Amino acid sequence: MAQVEATTERIIAAKAETVFDTLADYENSRGKLLTEHFSEYEVREGGDGEGTLVHWRLQATSKRVRDCLLEVTEPTDGQLVEKDRNSSMVTTWTVTPAGEGKSKAVVTSVWNGAGGIGGFFERTFAPKGLARIYDGVLERLAAETESGAA
Numbered sequence: 001m002a003q004v005e006a007t008t009e010r011i012i013a014a015k016a017e018t019v020f021d022t023l024a025d026y027e028n029s030r031g032k033l034l035t036e037h038f039s040e041y042e043v044r045e046g047g048d049g050e051g052t053l054v055h056w057r058l059q060a061t062s063k064r065v066r067d068c069l070l071e072v073t074e075p076t077d078g079q080l081v082e083k084d085r086n087s088s089m090v091t092t093w094t095v096t097p098a099g100e101g102k103s104k105a106v107v108t109s110v111w112n113g114a115g116g117i118g119g120f121f122e123r124t125f126a127p128k129g130l131a132r133i134y135d136g137v138l139e140r141l142a143a144e145t146e147s148g149a150a
Helices: 016-024 116-146
Strands: 003-012 038-045 053-059 065-073 079-084 090-097 103-112
Touching: 003 116, 016 079, 016 090, 016 103, 016 116, 103 116
Parallel strands: none
Antiparallel strands: 003 103, 038 053, 053 065, 065 079, 079 090, 090 103
């Protein structure tokens, strides 16, 4: 089993604190940021960063649906880590300042991939597909925070 990794990033014309606070607000903001690939969104515990337990279904392809139950931690300032209780997937969101009134948001997901030929295809195609999904989330995050709506 090889580890599979997908990463995407975006410069957002909003302060890092605003961007991070919007990402960490699972109760009110996060659900609005999710694309059509996500369904059954539900905050089960907490709702603001550390200590949150959130559920969603992620439909990566027409045949691949992942039921996610994520425990949220904040190991360092500007970082959210979502560990899936249902799989080996760990997604890390990192928000850092990127100049005057701007921030850089980076999202990285890692998981243990399948073996054999299925694993080859997973390592080849899944990172690009997941990066496209998270590009959409980052686009919505930018729209939410740059407009001052957050």
